[in-house]
Amino acid sequence: QLRGPFNPLECTFKGVSRQTSFRKVGVDKDSVNYVVLEPDYLSKHTRMLVSASMGLRQNSGNITLRDTTLMPNIRGFPALMSLLFAPRFQLRVDSEQRQYVGAICGLGFDGRTLKGYDADYDSEIIFDSDISREDLVKVNVIRYNISTLLASRQSLQEYTEGGLTIKQRKVRRNIIELLDRRRRLINNSKFQPTFKWMKVSDEVQGIDKTELQANANLLPYCQQIPLHQYDWFQDVAKNLEELKGLENGDCVTYVCKLCEVKAYSKPDMMSHVHSDEHRDGVDDFDKNLKIHEQETAKQKYFQSLEDDGIEEDAEVFDIESDSD
Template sequence: MEAESTALDNIGHLSQALSVSSLDLKFGPASYAGKAKLQGPESPLLLRFVALSRTGCTKGVKIEPSSVNSTALDLEPQNPHDRMIIAAFVTLNPSETVTTLHHTTIMPSVPGILSLCLLLFCPVAELRVNKEGTQYTGALIGLGHDHDGNAVYPADDIEASFDIHLTQEDLVLINRVRFLMNVVLEEGEDVADKVLIKTQNRMRELLLQLVDVNRDYREPESYHYPYQWQMVPKEEILHPQIDLFWTRAWVPSFPFTAAFSCSQAEITTRPRKSPLGGGGRMIFI
């Protein structure tokens, strides 16, 4: 007992000595009288969230506090490619200035995943090209336009700028996936299990062909006429070649995306080492 009490006394004297010595530390000259502005508590690695729709981009975006994604950090800030987050549902504050995301999932860091997902699952897309007519720079996403060229529902239109080089071969793969989705949705419950499984496997193969490519980063370009439909002359549109039987049998839920007769510069692509690698600086919804 005596040895134990002696050890405790020594620890007490040591902690007291450390406390006293810490008060005597001097971090700068005593005559310094300036002020330093501290930034915080946010980290420079903390991901910011931006909505894509025309009305949503004017509102602030945050994640529900109980979610682990509310403090999502960018693990590879040197990677300039965009990231994407999806939510099961969203809510607005009473003043309708802030959107709160619920049940969110951060998608894998695949270069171009935002652009590819928009083209894969959008109702209607109209591609944008640069002034030279050599590259696809973005797309207008939405419900399309009427006979006069006015947007059907302009509030939810998305003017997206690509951060990858999109090729004609990519558009062919995207239209193949949309065709298979149309077939499944049209047949509905009448699709046989074997046919459904075969279709799902084929869609998976096409999706892997899209994402399993090492795509170089390109600086996004803003379109000079944003949110304007029918900006490409009809003679330059290349409509996908499909059987007339399908066009007469049903109206597709996912219309095919038309390409342009642009003289694209040669773009080399190579297989990715992993379709799940990489990082990003910005997250979109």
């Protein structure tokens, strides 16, 4: 039987749940997504394919997807959708506790056995884009607003028609802002899904337990794990300045923190610095650095408003903007 030719731009898919992660996944031949081409072949972020139904081949054990929809090509989209709409999820951090690297999602777990309530359908997402603490704050706001709208019919009756519309617009606006944020790619290839829930103390989570219980309804607050203070942009910018001294012999480091490349000699590092991959990475870094500086300045501005006691006026302005 003849197989091929294959297009190098053709996308392949894999399952994210425990019971589908080890199986080969394909799309039904009659589906419009039977062959999906990646328009940006240099992109390293993952995309999300949603299927309404699936079948298991008895002979091969492969999975065939039907009624599929290819989600928008947005950095961090699979991670954000999982954090927004999973019934329960638990974050993963790197060994130095500097950044979030993934999350396990599902119905939760038994606190005594640490086993998932429906372990076969637990899914674990490895982040390929930066998810910050500010993102998680916005995720909590969205989850809380959705919960108050869908918790019960009584909660819906508490809103007037105009108030319900404002609430829905606010949720939609927050989701769009979350998706519109420009994100840097991170390399988490060394992290593999374990599908294991962990018990984390309230002190490590940094959460008031009474507050968590008070809001534990349809979509409870996510349990954040505080990160150690670390400015990735400042660290990488300093490293790039050091690498500029390679040709003059002033640089003694052979590590590129931007591309996560380690060389064992000066010629090898110079070869990497002059490569197209590194130059493209530097251009992307400069753009992200400007956005990071703008966001930092904006956060400092709003923090100064809160310190001066202008928080109430800002909230009034926020509500008025929703009703426009």
